[in-house]
Amino acid sequence: MKVTVAVEKRVLATLERTMKIGTTEIEDSFAEAFEMRYARLLVTAIDDYWCDTAISEFTGFGTSIIACDVEAARERRLSPTETPDGRPGASVLIFGFSTDVLAKSIPRRAGQCLLTCPTTAVFDGLEKSQKRVALGSYLRYFGDGFQRSKVIARKRYWRLPVLDGEFLVEESIGVEKGVAGGCLLIQATNLHDGLRAAREAVTSLAEMPGVILPFPGGVVRSGSKVGSRYDGLRASTNDALCPTLRGRVATELHPATTHAYELVIDGVDEATVAAAMATAARAAASQGVVAIGAPNYGGKLGKYHFHLHEILR
Amino acid sequence: MPLDELAATRIRCGRRSYALGEIFSIEMKTDQRELSLHIPGSSRYRSLAAGMTDGMLEVDGHAGELVGCGMRGGILRVHGPTGNFAGAAMAGGQLIVDGDTGDTAGGPCPGELRGMTGGELIIFGKSGAYVGARQRGGVIAVGRSVAECPGYQMLAGTLLVCQGELIAPGFGMGRGTIIGFDATPRPLPTFCRDGLVGPVVLRLLWRRLTQLDFTLPKGIDDSLFLSFSGDLLGGHRGELLYRHHG
Numbered sequence: 001m002k003v004t005v006a007v008e009k010r011v012l013a014t015l016e017r018t019m020k021i022g023t024t025e026i027e028d029s030f031a032e033a034f035e036m037r038y039a040r041l042l043v044t045a046i047d048d049y050w051c052d053t054a055i056s057e058f059t060g061f062g063t064s065i066i067a068c069d070v071e072a073a074r075e076r077r078l079s080p081t082e083t084p085d086g087r088p089g090a091s092v093l094i095f096g097f098s099t100d101v102l103a104k105s106i107p108r109r110a111g112q113c114l115l116t117c118p119t120t121a122v123f124d125g126l127e128k129s130q131k132r133v134a135l136g137s138y139l140r141y142f143g144d145g146f147q148r149s150k151v152i153a154r155k156r157y158w159r160l161p162v163l164d165g166e167f168l169v170e171e172s173i174g175v176e177k178g179v180a181g182g183c184l185l186i187q188a189t190n191l192h193d194g195l196r197a198a199r200e201a202v203t204s205l206a207e208m209p210g211v212i213l214p215f216p217g218g219v220v221r222s223g224s225k226v227g228s229r230y231d232g233l234r235a236s237t238n239d240a241l242c243p244t245l246r247g248r249v250a251t252e253l254h255p256a257t258t259h260a261y262e263l264v265i266d267g268v269d270e271a272t273v274a275a276a277m278a279t280a281a282r283a284a285a286s287q288g289v290v291a292i293g294a295p296n297y298g299g300k301l302g303k304y305h306f307h308l309h310e311i312l313r
Numbered sequence: 314m315p316l317d318e319l320a321a322t323r324i325r326c327g328r329r330s331y332a333l334g335e336i337f338s339i340e341m342k343t344d345q346r347e348l349s350l351h352i353p354g355s356s357r358y359r360s361l362a363a364g365m366t367d368g369m370l371e372v373d374g375h376a377g378e379l380v381g382c383g384m385r386g387g388i389l390r391v392h393g394p395t396g397n398f399a400g401a402a403m404a405g406g407q408l409i410v411d412g413d414t415g416d417t418a419g420g421p422c423p424g425e426l427r428g429m430t431g432g433e434l435i436i437f438g439k440s441g442a443y444v445g446a447r448q449r450g451g452v453i454a455v456g457r458s459v460a461e462c463p464g465y466q467m468l469a470g471t472l473l474v475c476q477g478e479l480i481a482p483g484f485g486m487g488r489g490t491i492i493g494f495d496a497t498p499r500p501l502p503t504f505c506r507d508g509l510v511g512p513v514v515l516r517l518l519w520r521r522l523t524q525l526d527f528t529l530p531k532g533i534d535d536s537l538f539l540s541f542s543g544d545l546l547g548g549h550r551g552e553l554l555y556r557h558h559g
Contacts, residue, residue, distance in 0.1 A: 037415075044513075084516075084517055084520070085513050085516040085517055085520075086516055087513075087516070111382065120480050121513045148550070148552075149433070150471065150490070150517075150518075151451075151470075152452065152471075152514070152518055152521050153451060153517075153521050154519045156516065157514055159512065159514055165510060165511065166510075166512050166513065166514070168512075168513045199499065262418055291367050304314070
């Protein structure tokens with residue numbers, strides 16, 4: 001009698017830990033994320049082509065703060081009715097470790113990548129923030145004395161004379177606290193299904209407000225761990241997640257996995273990142289994706305923990 | 314501010330001062346979120362709502378001279394005309410005039426040097442001479458025509474005139490922007506022609522004015538303007554923008 005009960009408890013415990021979406025197993029794991037500061041810029045241009053071009057340059061070299069100064073990506077497209085000047089545009093989120101980091105990075109990136117791009121204008125996307133970093137008030141000196149400012153509805157804008165007329169930029173940009181490092185690990189039985197699932201997951205978040213995926217195409221193929229056997233290297237390949245090292249290290253991959261991809265998600269708050277992870281996981285769960293997990297650092301580094309079984313319940 | 318405190322506020326009337334409650338009846342409707350005061354109009358008013366900082370005041374008729382002078386906040390709505398010096402030296406808030414104003418709207422108070430420095434002065438009718446004189450900030454929009462010397466010695470801010478010609482606009486201006494929708498480009502000889510421009514900043518201005526129920530011509534977003542910079546006698550950093558037709 002006692003043996004029967006013990007077996008039943010073990011089976012029940014296993015069943016409770018097992019979650020599936022279709023044929024895809026959702027691992028009982030969690031992602032570990034960090035508090036960072038973020039700013040939102042609204043970039044407009046004469047059409048989507050120039051807007052996309054400007055944003056592509058502005059968010060370049062902005063994948064991870066492991067070696068980049070910030071993490072940046074387009075948040076979503078904005079229709080002309082949503083932008084301050086009624087032109088096509090998009091919003092960009094940019095995350096940094098501190099307000100000081102953003103204060104250095106944003107004006108430099110804007111000066112080199114937005115000011116230089118034809119027809120662009122730049123506005124603040126966090127009007128109510130108390131913490132602010134200089135943007136227009138920094139870039140105005142490029143006007144070399146020919147710049148003008150205009151105050152409309154208590155906001156100051158700077159007008160810099162350039163070759164195609166004027167570059168318009170708002171004087172300052174608001175900064176808020178955000179969450180960076182939400183993560184999913186998509187494990188597939190072949191390369192094509194892995195890539196397809198990763199892209200579908202990224203597409204599902206393309207227009208979700210408050211969220212960016214800063215890595216190339218939103219996907220990471222080089223998941224990392226903290227530290228290295230080499231002095232001075234802050235991060236190195238996450239060998240436990242490399243399918244080709246299965247015979248040499250203790251793997252954390254599902255036995256059927258041949259290819260894996262990570263999605264790293266930064267968001268404006270904890271709830272938004274959790275919702276984004278859930279949406280992406282549901283989009284990725286499909287044929288050929290044997291499991292979806294979440295890499296972490298043992299729960300010791302990040303302030304925020306996103307347990308997959310909780311966010312997908 | 315409690316109603317009894319408001320009623321006890323002293324105001325000048327001629328050589329004497331009176332408590333507000335001695336002249337007006339004041340009531341607050343409970344369904345309103347902000348205090349809104351309605352008073353009848355009179356051309357004998359002087360300095361009505363001077364230094365206003367908050368709330369809403371509506372004048373049903375003529376608002377007299379110096380209405381809203383030095384106001385720093387709140388909304389002052391005049392359902393009629395005003396005398397001279399409407400919005401003189403205002404620093405914030407909104408002064409909206411449904412009728413015409415006299416001379417020197419948005420300019421300095423008599424005997425002073427500093428004109429309007431902030432806020433929004435919206436005139437749906439005509440305005441007199443020297444509108445925006447020595448303006449140092451804020452936005453003035455005139456729905457109809459103005460008399461001579463708009464933006465006289467302007468130092469900053471924006472002045473928009475929707476109808477009629479501009480006579481000696483921006484005389485002695487240092488900075489700031491004067492925009493004429495209907496005017497034939499006839500700037501003073503001390504202004505230099507810059508060419509056709511379509512500044513994106515004007516789109517922000519149109520949107521703000523539309524929020525204030527100011528009517529703008531159709532297709533204004535895509536309009537080009539003939540730009541002149543000057544005044545060479547002032548700081549030479551002001552701009553005149555004449556809407557380009559055809």
